[in-house]
Structure formats: C-alpha cells, structure tokens
Amino acid sequence: MTSVAIDRRVRIARVVLVLVGVLVIALGAYTMVTTLKPNRIWGLVTWLIAAVILHDAILSPFVVVVGVLLRRAGRSVHAVALVVAQIAIVVAAVLLSTVLPEIDAKHHVQRNPTVVPFDYVARLAVVEAVLVVIVVAALVVGSRRRTHRVAADAVTD
C-alpha cells in the first residue's frame, strides 16, 4: 500500500476515533447527571481535580527526584547494578501505593473479620525491607566492582 493511502486511512480513523470518543464521553456525562445528585457530582469533580494535582505536583516531582538521584548514583555504580536497584525501587513504590490504602482501610473497615484479614503493616514491612536490602546490596556490589575495575585498570596501566 502506498504511504498516501495509509495517510488517508489514518486520517479517516482519527476522525472516527475522535467522534466516537466524544459520543462515548457524552454518554458517560449523561449517565452521570441522571444517576448522581449534583452535590455528588461536585464531590467527584473535586476528586478528579485532586488527582491531577497529586500527579503533577507530587508524584511527578517525586519520580524526577528519584530519577535524578539514580542518574547521579549511575556515575559511580555498575549499570547492571543500577538496573537491579531501579527494579527494586519501582516494585517497592508500586506495592507501597497499593498496600498503604489497604492498611488505612483496615482501620476503617470493621464489618467482618474476613475483609482485609492480614496484618498488612507487618507484611508490607517485610517485603519492603527485602527490597531495600536488594537496593543497598546492588548499589554496594555495583560500586565495589567498579572500584576493583579501577584498581585493575590502574595495574594494567
């Protein structure tokens, strides 16, 4: 197929997708105003705005800072060790963001003992501690290796 034909198809697909998207959003908005009371909708809007603020003003800067620190650490740490540390940090952050609300829920939910039954604080502490150990070990081993290499290079020089 020629690139002109592909361009044409892409253009048509774009128009269709945007139109369908607008219609589906309108359906969602209609469902919202017909099933939710106005004050509830305002409650939802405040949550939606709070989510943008949380992302733009808290999550993003946090990720930037972690990235910057990793990059600075990268100057003196073996690249593979850095990747291992990065994996552990990402897993730790994701688990933290999913389990912290669960810990909070445990304090609020008293319905029956089969809901949120575990001691999530202890479990999270153990898992996060293991991940921290992995990060520290990766960084220590990674930077030691590098020192050895420097020493080896110095010897061969």
Added chain:
Amino acid sequence: MRRRVDAGLGGVLGEARHSLRSSNRNARSAVVFGRLLGLAFVICFATGLYSHFLQDPLPWMRFPTHPAQLYQFTQGLHITAGIAIIPLLFAKLNTVMPSLLKYPPVTGVLHLLERASIAVFVSGALVQVFTGLVNTYQWYPWPFPFRQTHYALSFVLIGSLAIHIGVKLRIIVRYWRARDSYDSEGRFVPDATVGSELLPDGEAVAPLPQHLPGRRFVGRIERWIDGADTRAGAGVPGPSPEKQAASVAPAPRDPAARERLARRGFFASVGTAVAGVIVLTGGQSFGLLRPFNVFAPRLRGLGPNSLPVNRSAKAAGVLETAVDPDWGLTLAGKGIRKSFSRADLRAMGLVQVDLPISCVEGWSQMATWRGIRMRDLVALVGAPPDSKLKVTSLEKHGGYRIMEMGPEYTQDPTTLVALELNGADLDIEHGFPARVIAPGRPGVLQTKWISSIEVIA
C-alpha cells in the same frame, strides 16, 4: 517584558525537559505502554459492563449459566487487570512526563482541546483505578456513590481513550513496530514528522544564552547530577560521553548499549511491578496464585463454613429474624401461596452442587452447596421452570434486599435454595436459614436470609 518571560520560562521548562530526557522517555516506549494500558482498559470496560448488566439487566437480556465459573473468571480478570493498570499507568505517565513541561503550554484551540482531553483521561484513570482498588477493601472514603460513579466514569474514560488514540494515531502507527523504532544498534529513531513531543534527540533544546534566568541554576544542577555539561549526552543513567571518555567508565561503554540497557531496565522494572502486584494479590481470585496471597483483601477458605463473608448478618440487621423459630419461606405463584419451614424444605430431599461464590470485588471461591432445586420449588406453586422470580431477603435495608432472577437461572438444575454449605448447615453469616445460589451470577445476587420467592412472569 512578555518576551523576556517567554524566554525565561520557556528556557527553564526546556532545561527541565532536557534533564528529563532519557532513553525510556520516547515515543516508542509510550506506544508500548499505551498498547498494554489500552488493552487493560478495554478488558476492564468489557468485564465491567458484563458485571453491570448482570446486576441491572435490560428487559431483553439473557445470560449464560454455563460455564458456572464464567463470572468468577470475568470479574477476577476485571480486578486483576485493574490492579495491573496501576504500575502500567505510572510507567506511561513517567514516559510522557516531558510533555507536561511543554512550552508554550498551549499553541492553539486544537492543542488546548487535546491537552484538556488528556487531563480528563489522566485524572479519570487515576480516580477510577484508585477508587476501584479501595472498593475491594470495602472502604469508601469519598463523597460520591461508588457503583454509579464507577460505571459513568468508565464511559468517560473509554471515550477519552478513543480520542487519545485518535489524536496520537500517526505516532502510534509510526512506532508500532520495534524494527521501525530503533536502528541496527538499538538507538531510538526520532521522526519529527509525526508530531511526537517525545523526541529526545530530534527535539534538541534550543541553545539559550547563559545569562538568562534559570539557565545557570539548572546548569549547576545538571553538573551535580552528571558531573559535566550533558547537552550532547543521551540522558541515560550513567555518565555523559565526555566524562566517560575522560575517565574509567562503568560498563557498558558504548552509548547505544547503555541506551538499550536503560530501556530494558525500565521495562523490566515495570514488568516486575506488574507481576509483583498480580502475584501477591491474585490469590483471592485464582487458585494457582493462592500460595502467594500476601496482600489481597481476602483469603480463600477463611470464614464460617470455610468461606469469606461479604455482608455480615449484623450489617444486614438480621441477627434476630434469621434465627426466629417461626421462620418460613413463602412461595407465591399463579394464585397459589405456600409457606415452608426449614424442616419442610429439608424433607423434600436435598441435592448437592458445586458452585463458586464470585464477588464483584474480585474474590471468589468454589463451594459445595446442598439444597432444593429452584425449578422444583416453583413447580409446587404451579409455575413453569422458565419463570421470572422476585426473591426478597429478611434484610432491613440495602440495595440488594430484593433480587430478580431471570428464567435462565430459575430453570437451571444447579440453581438452589441452599440450606447447607461445605458439609454443614449454613452459618448465619452465609444466609441461614436459607439462601439462593445460582451459576454465573455476582455474589450480591446470591441472596442470603431469604423470606419469600414470588413468580412475577
């Protein structure tokens, strides 16, 4: 003055964007994460609609009763895909982060609409996923009803997704395949013609005079991070090429190899996080993962009759009425009305079926039930097996106190009015003196503590 602000702010944002440059943050990565996220959103939407219509069917709707585990599967998938969205969404947002600092922030009406649609999409996705997650913990710390909001918002989300795909389609097509995205050495191929805001090499930050506000400050920070001016650097974790050439570098020395490693490292991180949250929570829905259930809000086998409880007898307000010795199940058919004590029901002879309890909150468990077939019961009041029923519970209040049952469930031979569960009498938490169990329905429709069954069509 305006120009100076433009140059200053644009410069600072440009420098900030420059410092975010990384081989992970390119259009190809955005496409890869976008595909996975899109798939997860569509899975959640489809399974969510299925669950919604099971609970609120349109008049003409009929549902499959076999396989009996169908709802267990679709709702387990709904929750699991929803949990997988969390790390994927973070990864996608991280990948496109430089676009957040675009300057000028808006270039025209179309661009404004595009950014607005993305704002709706991102905030909707964050709220939907977070409230969905916390709902599985049965905690509702927000000022709106969960179910209606989750349903309405899902349309807004899917609509925004369609718009987002439409807007970015040229980029998606251009970077759909890996071989079109990376050169033979594995370096990203920037293509300025498709409108991507994530072109780490193509979109070079315009050189700014050193005296502009912000430039020196950002430059100092960059030197602290990278140890040298990295304007020509690839921005991956690791030293700049100049620095690398001047000193003993950590392996690998080749910038293309570093780029590949950084990229793979990032994908490995996200992949591990997705696997981690699924493995550590999926045990509440999938038997294979049960041994790894560390963080799920439910544990299979835990509870009275070795089964978790959703709505307790106390919350339903039936602690007294359920154990009333005068309890009787009322059956109302075409002009016939009968009442049965628990002993009457038991005397009819109990049949045994294995059916799962599958909750809308994602947990599920297979159980063994003993009771009387629903179609045999309705026959006692002269109604055919394919009757539509209204079942009422002893519950004092609650959205599921009255449940309607379509003919496909009434006539199914495994649909029971159950008296026993897992080899013992029903515990009061599981619906003593009698409850409904039917194949392929959400747990909220497996009405507990029933008081009457009425044939309505």
